[in-house]
Amino acid sequence: MSLHVRRREPRAHWLLLGLFMLVLLGGLCLDGYVSHAGAEGDGPDPTTDTSGPAPEAVTGAGPVLRIDPDGTVTSRSMPRRTIALTFDDGPDPQWTPRILEVLARYGAHATFFQVGSQVNAHPELARRVVAEGHEIGSHTFSHAWLAGTPAWRRGLELTLTRNAVAAATGNTPVLMRPPYSAEPDAVTAADYTALRQAAGAGHLVVLTDLDTEDWRRPGVDAIVANAQPAKDRGAVVMLHDSGGDRAQTVAALDVLIPRLQARGYRFTTVSAALDLPPAARAPAGERMRGHALRWAQAGGAWLSRALTVLMVAALVLSAVRLAVQLACARVHVRRVGRRAREPLRYLGPVSVVVPAYNESANIAATVRSLLASDYPRVEVIVVDDGSTDGTADIVERMRLPGVRVVRQANAGKPAALNTGIAHARGDILVLVDGDTVFEPDAVGRLVQPLRDPDVGAVSGNTKVANRRGLLGRWQHLEYVIGFNLDRRMFDVLRCMPTVPGAIGAFRRAAVVDVGGVSSETLAEDTDFTMALIRAGWRVVYAPDAVAWTEAPASLKQLWRQRYRWCYGTMQAMWKHRRALAEPGAAGRLGRRGLTYLLLFQVALPLCACMVDVYALYGLLFLPPVKVAAVWTGFTLLQMAIAGYALRLDRERYGPLWSLPFQQVVYRQLMYLVVIQSTVMALAGGRLRWHRMVRIGAVAGPSQVPTRR
Structure with a gap:
């Protein structure tokens, strides 16, 4: 049967619908990448690395590494009585401000290796870190184990983090610490491959001298003991300002800093301790890409919550x-x-x-x-x-x-x-x-x-x-x-x-x-x-x-x-x-x-x-x-x-x-x-x-x- 046509039937807007669904999927995938790609229990397990040790030039080196394109490794260590406190996995809206307050109370400065997705989520904390005289290094975008990821993703992790930090602070991070890393003697051959790629992207790799293992929450006394260098040596000390309850870390700082300051130690950033050039101003394009990334990440998180x-x-x-x-x-x-x-x-x-x-x-x-x-x-x-x-x-x-x-x-x-x-x-x-x-x-x-x-x-x-x-x-x-x-x-x-x-x-x-x-x-x-x-x-x-x-x-x-x-x-x-x-x-x-x-x-x-x-x-x-x-x-x-x-x-x-x-x-x-x-x-x-x-x-x- 038929009815008179009063108006032409509109064309099906399947192209528009398809684009909408692609954008929706892209936003959700970005949120999924941020939320799940680097989370513990997702993806490769660092404990399964059987690639063997890295070259001796790395395993026997100091904590700060420069790796040339031909594989030549140059390392630096902290001067005597110099401590570079480093904090991984932040910024965190609960624990990063409390750590900054302790550092300010004692006039200490530190280096924060921040996760790019966290920087996008809390750019105001990244800006505060820089404004208070600290420095920011890259800790990848999703806290991914670089040695267990393909080269394309390693490059993506480093690039996205640079863009995120550039948008938040205006500077390009030079220092980089890979997640799940520790002292140089623990670097494997697979780790070394990832570090060479990071160095090729313009980063100096910062490992650690002293791993406090504060992520285990072993107690304030244990954290303080693990963070003290022998005799008058300097050290890069690894701590965390995110990833869980960091109350013990905050309390340990209140004990560690004044104790070592009484022994003549100074607490400064990695770059200041080694007289490295300050972080360079990020190009405008990098900052714009970072802002776009942050908006996309915020949009993806909102979409995920809305769809949930x-x-x-x-x-x-x-x-x-x-x-x-x-x-x-x-x-x-x-x-x-x-x-x-x-x-x-x-x-x-x-x-x-x-x-x-x-x-x-x-x-x-x-x-x-x-x-x-x-x-x-x-x-x-x-x-x-x-x-x-x-x-x-x-x-x-x-x-x-x-x-x-x-x-x-x-x-x-x-x-x-x-x-x-x-x-x-x-x-x-x-x-x-x-x-x-x-x-x-x-x-x-x-x-x-x-x-x-x-x-x-x-x-x-x-x-x-x-x-x-x-x-x-x-x-x-x-x-x-x-x-x-x-x-x-x-x-x-x-x-x-x-x-x-x-x-x-x-x-x-x-x-x-x-x-x-x-x-x-x-x-x-x-x-x-x-x-x-x-x-x-x-x-x-x-x-x-x-x-x-x-x-x-x-x-x-x-x-x-x-x-x-x-x-x-x-x-x-x-x-x-x-x-x-x-x-x-x-x-x-x-x-x-x-x-x-x-x-x-x-x-x-x-x-x-x-x-x-x-x-x-x-x-x-x-x-x-x-x-x-x-x-x-x-x-x-x-x-x-x-x-x-x-x-x-x-x-x-x-x-x-x-x-x-x-x-x-x-x-x-x-x-x-x-x-x-x-x-x-x-x-x-x-x-x-x-x-x-x-x-x-x-x-x-x-x-x-x-x-x-």
Whole structure:
């Protein structure tokens, strides 16, 4: 069927979406690199280095090394009674300021080997370090073990750190200390390779004479003892101002500095002790790259936090939804069970309206299934809406009693429905799509809830007939899990937003009350149902009234169908938005039904692409076992829910094996539908009718699957 095109449909902005997802992934990956790449327990373990010792020129050298391009090593040591206190892993917002206060109290200066990502996180601390007369050296960007990383990453670690320090302080760091290093005699051959690369990038390597091992928190006395050089020798002393509780380090400084000062020691920076040139002013380009890096890192951290909150919110909402669905399903099963034990009653003649546009593949099967109904009096009105494939001719040639054909020029499905309603004789109307095959007892079971005078409409249970392929199985599971459980919940909560076009029964008085089927939206069934509820009529679900429909057989057809459904649903939600503030039944529709649709059929699918990006981030940076456990748990929960829904619907469990694969391609197609529908709605366009090409999947009884 067709609708007039009021405005040209906007093009799909997939390039823009792809760029957005790439930027999102890039930001998350930067945060993952900062947060996980150099963390202990992630990546190579320094204790596994079996490369053997470095050349003797290194292992027997002093703590400050210059390595020429040809491998020549020149080393320097601290002068007598000179201590270069060095602090690794900072800056830290808790411990770096406390250490700076102790140093200032005793007039001591030190060298801080800072991690580039930490500098980006706390640039004000880096500036304070320099402003108070201390110096900053590079300690890589993510605290990576350089010997265990490839050369490209070593270069990246050093470059990013230079940029970060340059942006924060305006200076380029010259000194560099590799993480997990100690005295020169502990340098391995693999370490030496990494040190040569650092030296080639313009760095002087600073190791240590005395490793206090304060990171072990051995106690203040042990730290002080480990930091004292023998006799009057000078020393480079390694401590830490980040990476954990550094209270013992702070306390040890309060003991160590005055004790050694009383012995004539001075505390100064590595560069000052060795009369090295001061740090050079960083080039403008390096500073600009550093600022861009800091903003990107801050943005990545914000994205990670935001997506974590989003994931938690989505999980909580989904858990609440599941709990409500299951609780309502149990209530509904008991209610339907009581109703099923009651004898079927004849409620008067039923008029079945079948709007048809180019339905030659299935129309004969649809009409025959309606006439095969065990309900006593059923008339069938086929409204041919300007078909060009001989749909009306097929019905007329059948010459079946109780079947009438009404021809009209193509005017759209709502107009065809209203035409059929106008020609119908019964006070109970069943509206049916032209590709739907009814089970023999479907009409009788569908109309029984209309015994209640408050009920204005009844939703039947639509099932997928062509479910043999993977795409068909996915749609079958979606119908059973999503649509079926949702309708049970909507029935119990009395806020049913949609009676599907494939199978629905209506009281004529209710149809007249709302002025017939509106053509203002593409989801005429949703719009019509919402109008009925706002008019005060109750809408219920009859799961035993089963009809079989032909689902899209290709991704392209599925896209077109769901695009129309989604966009039409958005139109209907907007049209009936005032129900949110209305009392009674309309208020239940607004505050329960519309809120549910907004959250779970619009908002969460819009966020689904970000969830997929976050999942990819998890695969790259989180422990694989943890990621696999979460995915497995989520999949098992989905399968349990699906199994319960299949059991309620008396369906076979066979298609469950395809459920894990639904997370790839199918789910992405569904959220892309929502994204494009939202773009269309915001652009203010009018979507044309996307008709599905039928292949006759329910053209006879043999094509209809059997249930348990």
